[in-house]
Amino acid sequence: MSNKKSHFHGSDLEKIESVYNINKYDIINFSGNVNPLGVSKNLLELLSKNVNVIGMYPDRAYTKLRKQLAKYIDVNYKNIIVGNGSTELISIFINIIKPTKALIVGPTYSEYEREISIGGGSSNYYPLKEELDFKIDIKDLLLNITDDMDLLVICNPNNPTSTSIYSEDIKCILEYCHEKNIYVMVDETYIEFTKEMDKITSVGLTNSYDNLFITRGVSKFYASPGLRLGYGICGNKTIMEKINNLKNPWTINSLASFAGEVMFEDEEYIKMTKDFIEQERNRIYKELDSWKDIKVYPPTANFILIKILRNDIDSHQLFETLIQKKIMIRDASTFPFLNSQFFRFCFMNKEQNDFILDELSKIFN
Structure with a gap:
C-alpha cells in the first residue's frame, strides 16, 4: 500500500x-x-516477414500510407496528414492556428489544454452535465461559444465519459462556429469502437467545412501504441500546407509506415x-x-x-x-x-x- x-x-x-x-x-x-x-496476428506475421524495411527511409510524403488510409475512411488522400501519434498532430495544428482562447468540452483528455497553454493560449471548459448522463446539450453548448473564441475542442467518443455526439449535431456546431471564424478540432481516437460509427464520425464533414480538423490513431483500436502512428483529416488546403511545412520529415518510421499500409485492410x-x-x-x-x-x-x-x-x-x-x-x-x-x-x-x-x-x-x- x-x-x-x-x-x-x-x-x-x-x-x-x-x-x-x-x-x-x-x-x-x-x-x-x-x-x-x-x-492482429496477420499484422504481426507481415511485420516479421518485412522487418527489413527498417533498412530504408520511408517515403517522405507517405503517399502509399495516406492512400490506404483514404480508402479506409473514404476521403481524398490529399486531405490526410500522418504523424508520430495523434498527439503530434494535435500539437502541430494548435501551433499553426495559435488559438488565444479555446473552449474544451469536458471532462476530457488533458493534453488539449496543455498544448493550447504551451502556445500561449487560454482554455475554458464547457461542462458536460451529470444529470444528462454526460451527453451533450447542443443548444446549451452553442450559447457558451463566444465571439472571442477561436477554437472548440471535442473528443468524440469522449474520454472518460464514453459518450458520443452524432455527426448531424457536429454539423450544427460547425455551421455555428464557421460563422464566428472558430476552428473545431474533433478527436476520434475511440471512434472505431462505437456501434454506430457511420452516424458518429465527422470525417465526411471535412469535404464541406474548412474549419474542421479531425485526429485519429492506431494505439487503441489496433492495440499498437508502440507504433506511434496517428493521422489527421482536414479539407482546408491552407492548413494542410502549413502542417506539411512545419512538420518534421520522417516522424513515422519505416516499420510503422508499413504496418499502416496493411493493418486497415484486416477486415x-x-x-x-x-x-x-x-x-x-x-x-x-x-x-x-x-x-x-x-x-x-x-x-x-x-x-x-x-x-x-x-x-x-x-x-x-x-x-x-x-x-x-x-x-x-x-x-x-x-x-x-x-x-x-x-x-x-x-x-x-x-x-x-x-x-x-x-x-x-x-x-x-
Missing part, C-alpha cells in the same frame, strides 16, 4: 511497478483503453473487435446497472465511467484496493468536473472482465 496519494494513467505501468512493487507484466491494465484482442480483425466490444459493453453495463451502490453511465466506446454512491470509499481507495489484486483502474478524480466518486475502466477479455466484476461485486454489491 502506498503512503501518498498518487494518480496514475494507463501508460504508467513502470510507476505502478515502482510504487507498489508489482511486476508490470502481472498487472491487468483496465486503465489503458487498448483493444483486448491485442495486435476480420476489425469485425472481431467490434463484435467483441459490443457484446462485452452490453453485458458489463447491464450487470453494473443493477447494483445499488454505484451509478453507471451508458457507454458508447470501449470503456465505462462509474460513480460511487457510498461515503465510506472513494476512487483512490478503490484504486488502492484493486491494485493489490493486480487490477489497474483509472481514478477519474483528476478529470475536470469529476471528483473522488468517479472511476473508469476499459473492457478486457472475458475472463479478465469477469475478474474485475467479481472484485467490484465484493465491494459494491
